[in-house]
Ligand SMILES: [Zn+2]
């Protein structure tokens with residue numbers, strides 16, 4: 145995982161989120177989040193549905209490596225990943241945001 149420089153937290157790990165979650169984050173609006181573990185990516189419900197991320201949501205690195213069509217799965221992952229307009233957020237800021245807005 146890479147690092148970004150946050151103006152509040154300094155050097156931090158980050159999350160990638162779709163542009164819609166990003167605008168919710170910026171505006172302090174809580175919305176449903178779908179985490180795609182294998183891509184370290186978070187999506188709004190709409191992106192998740194539209195690009196059928198459901199089909200890859202239970203994949204793990206091990207599963208892909210053991211699959212006979214692992215190459216094709218990786219391509220599918222990459223294609224889906226590239227369909228999303230992604231924004232990067234500081235992991236600390238994002239978890240603050242989730243704490244503040246939960247409940
Ligand atoms: Zn979205």
Ligand SMILES: [Zn+2]
Pocket residue numbers: 150151152153154156234235236237238
């Ligand atoms: Zn931060």
